[in-house]
Amino acid sequence: MLKPKHLEEKSFSEKLDEILTKFSNTFKLDRRLFEADIRINLAYCNALFQAGILTKLESEKIKNGLLTLLKRVKYNRNLFDECRADNVHDFIESKLIQLIGDTARKLSTGRSRYEQTTTCLRLWLREEIEIISELIRRMQKSLIDSAERNEDAVLPGYNHLQREQPILWAHWCLAYFEMLKRDRERLEEVWRRTNVLPLGSGTLAGTSYEIDREAIAEELGFDGVTNNSLDAISDRDFAVEFVSACSLLMMHLSRFAEDLILYSSQEFRFIEFAEPTNPKSKKKSRSALELIRGKAGKVFGHQISILTMLKALPSTYNEDLQEEKESIFNVAETAETCLQIATLLTKNIKLNKDIMLKAISEGYLNTSELADYLVNKGAEEAQQIAEKITLHAIRQGKSLQELSLEEMQRFSELIEEDIFKALSLEQSLASKNQIGGTSPERVAEALKTAKEDLEFEEKMQDKSRFEKLFG
Incomplete structure (x- = not known):
């Protein structure tokens, strides 16, 4: 492959600089951290003022500049495309200098880019977990709704893809409700370990400035601060946990998708989706389910990628760590989209109850x-x-x-x-009356418990929003 002529005319150092600038540029990827970084800068500005490092005038000037930049980007996303910054942190710094002059440079006092990067990622990820958890809750709600709409529907249960025993449709819905419930619980655990502030850890040994880390943590909504600066700068186990939790979520969604692919096939014909007479609608629904199934594998790949990247890294910061963002962002986006699609499809499932009953009667399920x-x-x-x-x-x-x-x-x-x-079918169902069984009595109890769980979660979310708004 021929080298570009403009590179041949440059020295080794110039060539390396030019190539590395492009090679290490992450701005297109990490610019989604923009708002999180603005919030961190605002909180850190307050901390510098409280420590006596910034005057009140300097502090107000910096904060006004940050808020102006936030507003400009909000109404003109083209500012991102027009910028040649290496990353989102450089973008904010350079734009702030343009807005308020050299006073902006004081914002980096006592703070390293390493701690800023991991703090930014934690703040963004914390809120991303909340979004995914809410989408899971909505998916659970759609499963409960489908179960209640079809409380009398019965279908064959399968082992090895062979008809085994009859089950209620609601029992099938509640099986995925339980899987998603565990997924939410895992994400809550990840949120708890993510929600710790590393800012104030310096380059690796801590900071010599009188920065009140607890005050920053409180302002940004973190539960506390990290206990060791070396660990805070370099470790990304919270990111690994997030990707792992999403991998399990996607595994469950892929199984859900596969069930619906089978149930909607010509061989089964147990279910149809909205507009069943529309061939395009049918094809789109099946394509969406197949994509969910396929994208699960992509998420698993990102889990392996981030684990491999972190394997055997020496202590503190290494440039390898910037490669984590692609995996984290892609996994989060995939999980969100797949949950939205799965929820929409669940809301539009129409059961062919007669065909399901015929399959039971022909299958010697008793x-x-x-x-x-x-x-x-x-x-x-x-x-x-x-x-x-x-x-x-x-x-x-x-x-x-x-x-x-x-x-x-x-x-x-x-x-x-x-x-x-x-x-009889009625006796077959009624006999499975132990906790967790498919008898109408037990399924009704399980549905009631599931609804109560969701209502409690919704109340807790509303309470949390109220506290964030009003303290």
């Missing part, structure tokens, strides 16, 4: 009920007898309920007239 019946009657080889009766029914082209009492008694004298009640 073989296990027959075995349970024989066990309760004292049969020593209940499972084997049940399998023989089922095989006989298959050969006769009948369902188990269509066999006569005399036919079944040929296989066991313990079988009596009450066998037909035991084999």
Whole structure:
């Protein structure tokens, strides 16, 4: 490959500088941290004033400049495209100098870029976790709504993609509700460990300036400050935990998507989405589900990427750490989008209940009920007898309920007239009445608990918003 002519005419040092400038530029990626960095700068400006490093006039000048810059970018995002800064921190610094002059340079007193970077990432990630948690809650709500709309719907439950036992549709919905509940709990744990302030750690050994770290933490909404400057500067376990939690979330969403892909296929036809007569709508719905399934693998790749990047890094800051942002940002965006799509699709699921019931009646799903019946009657080889009766029914082209009492008694004298009640769909469902089972009674209880959980979470969120606004 031929080298560009303009590079051939330059010295080694000039060539390296030019290439490295482009190679290390992260502004297109990390400019989404702009608002978080502005907030951190405002809080740090207050801390410098309280420490006597800035005069009141200098402090007000810097804060007004930061707020002006925030407003300008808000109404003109093209300012990002017009800038040649290496990263978002350089962008803010250079623009602030243009706005207020050299006073802006005092804002970096006693602060390293390393601590600024990790603080910015923690602040952004903290709020991103809150967004994803809320999207999970909405997805859970859509599952509850679907369960309540179809409280009497029954479908075959599968093992190894073979029909096994009948279950309520609501039971299926609640299975994913539980998975998502654990995903939210994991993200809450990540939020707690992320919400610690590293600002004030200096380059690696701390700062010699009288900066009140606790005051900065309180102003920015952090729960506390980091305890060790070396750890604060270099560690990214909070980022790894976030990507790991999102990997599990995406794994659950991929399984959810795969179930719906199967249930909406021509082979199953258990469900349809809104506008079922519109071929384009059908194709888009299936494409969206397949993309959710596929993007889960991409998120898993980012998890491996960030772990590999951090492996064996020496203490404190290394440039490798700037590569983490791509993984974190991509994972967050993917999780958000997939949750929004999954929620929309769930809201628009239409069940083909007759087809689901037909699949149950044709699948000999009550073989296990027959075995349970024989066990309760004292049969020593209940499972084997049940399998023989089922095989006989298959050969006769009948369902188990269509066999006569005399036919079944040929296989066991313990079988009596009450066998037909035991084999009914209603009895099959009602018999699974332990906690966690698919009986209508247990599912109704589980739905009630799930709704109460969501209502409690919503109240806690409202309380948190109120406290943020009014203290």
